[in-house]
Amino acid sequence: MNDEDAEEAKRRTRAWFETLRDRICAAFEKLEDDCTAADAQEHPPGRFAFEPWQREGGGGGVMGLMRGRVFEKVGVNVSTVSGTFSIEFAGQIPGTSEDPTFWASGISLVAHLRNPHCPPAHMNTRHIRTAKSWFGGGADLNPIYPDEADTRAFHARLEQACAAHGEDSYARFKKWADEYFFIPHRGEPRGVGGIFFDYLEGPFEHEFAFTRRVGEAFLDIYPELVARHMDRPWTAEERAHQLERRGRYVEFNLLYDRGTQFGLKTGGNPRAILMSLPPEVTWR
Amino acid sequence: MNDEDAEEAKRRTRAWFETLRDRICAAFEKLEDDCTAADAQEHPPGRFAFEPWQREGGGGGVMGLMRGRVFEKVGVNVSTVSGTFSIEFAGQIPGTSEDPTFWASGISLVAHLRNPHCPPAHMNTRHIRTAKSWFGGGADLNPIYPDEADTRAFHARLEQACAAHGEDSYARFKKWADEYFFIPHRGEPRGVGGIFFDYLEGPFEHEFAFTRRVGEAFLDIYPELVARHMDRPWTAEERAHQLERRGRYVEFNLLYDRGTQFGLKTGGNPRAILMSLPPEVTWR
Numbered sequence: 001m002n003d004e005d006a007e008e009a010k011r012r013t014r015a016w017f018e019t020l021r022d023r024i025c026a027a028f029e030k031l032e033d034d035c036t037a038a039d040a041q042e043h044p045p046g047r048f049a050f051e052p053w054q055r056e057g058g059g060g061g062v063m064g065l066m067r068g069r070v071f072e073k074v075g076v077n078v079s080t081v082s083g084t085f086s087i088e089f090a091g092q093i094p095g096t097s098e099d100p101t102f103w104a105s106g107i108s109l110v111a112h113l114r115n116p117h118c119p120p121a122h123m124n125t126r127h128i129r130t131a132k133s134w135f136g137g138g139a140d141l142n143p144i145y146p147d148e149a150d151t152r153a154f155h156a157r158l159e160q161a162c163a164a165h166g167e168d169s170y171a172r173f174k175k176w177a178d179e180y181f182f183i184p185h186r187g188e189p190r191g192v193g194g195i196f197f198d199y200l201e202g203p204f205e206h207e208f209a210f211t212r213r214v215g216e217a218f219l220d221i222y223p224e225l226v227a228r229h230m231d232r233p234w235t236a237e238e239r240a241h242q243l244e245r246r247g248r249y250v251e252f253n254l255l256y257d258r259g260t261q262f263g264l265k266t267g268g269n270p271r272a273i274l275m276s277l278p279p280e281v282t283w284r
Numbered sequence: 285m286n287d288e289d290a291e292e293a294k295r296r297t298r299a300w301f302e303t304l305r306d307r308i309c310a311a312f313e314k315l316e317d318d319c320t321a322a323d324a325q326e327h328p329p330g331r332f333a334f335e336p337w338q339r340e341g342g343g344g345g346v347m348g349l350m351r352g353r354v355f356e357k358v359g360v361n362v363s364t365v366s367g368t369f370s371i372e373f374a375g376q377i378p379g380t381s382e383d384p385t386f387w388a389s390g391i392s393l394v395a396h397l398r399n400p401h402c403p404p405a406h407m408n409t410r411h412i413r414t415a416k417s418w419f420g421g422g423a424d425l426n427p428i429y430p431d432e433a434d435t436r437a438f439h440a441r442l443e444q445a446c447a448a449h450g451e452d453s454y455a456r457f458k459k460w461a462d463e464y465f466f467i468p469h470r471g472e473p474r475g476v477g478g479i480f481f482d483y484l485e486g487p488f489e490h491e492f493a494f495t496r497r498v499g500e501a502f503l504d505i506y507p508e509l510v511a512r513h514m515d516r517p518w519t520a521e522e523r524a525h526q527l528e529r530r531g532r533y534v535e536f537n538l539l540y541d542r543g544t545q546f547g548l549k550t551g552g553n554p555r556a557i558l559m560s561l562p563p564e565v566t567w568r
Binding site for chain 2: 251270
């Protein structure tokens with residue numbers, strides 16, 4: 001890819017992640033408006049607040065955060081950063097052994113819901129350019145009370161997004177998610193899975209189209225799953241169980257999540273990175 | 285040290301950790317009885333519940349947990365384990381390059397208080413035997429609202445415990461704590477410090493006496509600091525700030541604490557290891 005094409009690839013991927021962010025935020029705000037749960041009437045519908053930040057060393061991002069009546073805390077971050085990897089990391093990242101410069105853009109989303117029957121979820125996709133260039137990302141569902149129909153619908157929509165990527169893509173990316181979103185010290189998965197993929201170095205248009213389809217799939221199915229449950233009543237016991245289960249999410253993110261560890265150890269913005277942590281958690 | 289002496293060292297160190305545990309638990313239960321705060325009268329004085337556990341591979345421990353009116357959640361664990369390090373760890377632990385077998389006994393304590401004016405604290409000491417043998421441990425204070433008199437008293441008592449160990453021991457172990465109990469991604473210390481020490485391979489009687497003095501110092505000063513503040517009233521704002529600050533403790537423990545990482549990755553008991561996590565936490 002020549003320099004002009006590389007710049008065009010950066011411009012288009014970044015624009016996509018920002019567009020996807022805008023559409024997701026609009027969909028989530030609509031759910032805030034639509035909620036009719038008795039408890040929800042005590043709170044005004046939530047709205048996203050956006051806060052830009054600059055990265056020392058190059059680039060920055062925008063943190064989007066909403067504390068609403070459906071979404072107790074949801075963060076949607078877009079960042080586009082560039083610079084030079086430290087010696088420590090340069091060797092670990094493809095294409096950096098001779099030239100440690102990089103460019104990366106991506107969207108990252110974590111939603112924690114007020115209603116214990118609404119499934120929390122995570123989604124992120126990114127494009128990274130060093131001497132090589134690739135796409136990575138994933139999406140998974142972390143219900144407090146797993147619901148078979150939700151799990152099937154979530155996976156079916158992701159499978160559809162994977163179909164044009166390759167015959168075995170869904171099977172591979174689902175397996176990768178099962179392995180990745182696992183909490184070894186608890187001996188349990190962190191949720192009901194989804195897909196996980198990285199280092200997709202195929203032709204740019206092919207991988208970029210796939211990345212967009214993953215975003216579209218998430219936007220299509222996840223608000224639908226939240227809508228299914230957001231008006232259901234819940235008990236104090238269910239709330240207590242929800243706060244306890246959120247502890248597992250924190251354990252996974254701080255002990256095992258590669259993005260979190262990588263971000264914090266490369267001088268990323270801790271407020272943006274830790275926006276994934278639940279608003280309220282218990283360890284009994 | 286011959287085999288008979290080694291067995292005697294194991295017997296004595298283990299007995300000390302168990303005795304210290306009993307005395308600390310008694311002191312904490314007394315505080316539960318003594319508390320006169322208005323809010324405390326709604327709850328009965330807490331009592332420790334003890335639960336033994338067995339380690340696959342050798343040994344085990346006893347988890348001690350109290351949920352009281354002064355101590356919202358306090359864990360005091362004693363464990364005595366032995367076995368063979370996995371290949372992954374054998375090279376990293378002194379004295380295991382030729383023989384990967386080990387024996388370890390220790391006490392570990394983390395206290396989270398209900399009253400935001402009472403300082404949370406951590407203390408642990410341990411004796412480890414491989415082809416080498418050594419003592420390690422530490423104690424630090426993590427006030428929500430630092431109080432200069434408390435900080436001075438805590439450090440003064442630890443300094444006294446270090447005095448007979450060596451002229452510069454307190455200065456070295458305090459500096460070690462300042463470096464260790466630091467949260468890099470937040471750019472802030474996790475509390476007001478204390479002492480931290482490891483690989484103390486001096487003469488057994490010398491290091492064991494020091495380890496006992498550290499335990500005695502903690503037992504002497506920490507209940508006193510809790511007693512100073514436990515009857516003070518607090519506001520909803522102070523409680524909210526406390527829950528937020530507890531998040532920093534979780535971040536440190538899961539991202540950086542060597543004992544936590546080591547324990548979870550060597551098949552330790554996750555319930556005992558994660559007993560250090562606060563009962564209720566927020567990330568706003």
